[in-house]
Amino acid sequence: MIKRLYRLLLLATLLLAALICYLLGQSSGALGLLVLGITLELLFWLQLLSHHTSRHKPNQAEHHKE
Structure with missing residues (x-):
């Protein structure tokens, strides 16, 4: 759960930083x-x-099971 929250926070930060750089x-x-x-x-x-x-x-x- 914490790992997923960290990942979402990282993605949101990357997108926000990209938008700010585009605008500036x-x-x-x-x-x-x-x-x-x-x-x-x-x-x-x-x-x-x-x-x-x-x-x-x-x-x-599962792929290698016979």
Whole structure:
């Protein structure tokens, strides 16, 4: 339960940080902030998708039963 809460908090923080970087980068024209925003959003999606795919993988032990 704590692990899941930590993961959700991390995902929310990554997404919020990406949005802030996008907003600040657009208003100031700072390319570095836009690149940082893209990187943070990419990390968000990779974390979200890695959790989704690892949850739906078949169990290897069940696969080798005869």
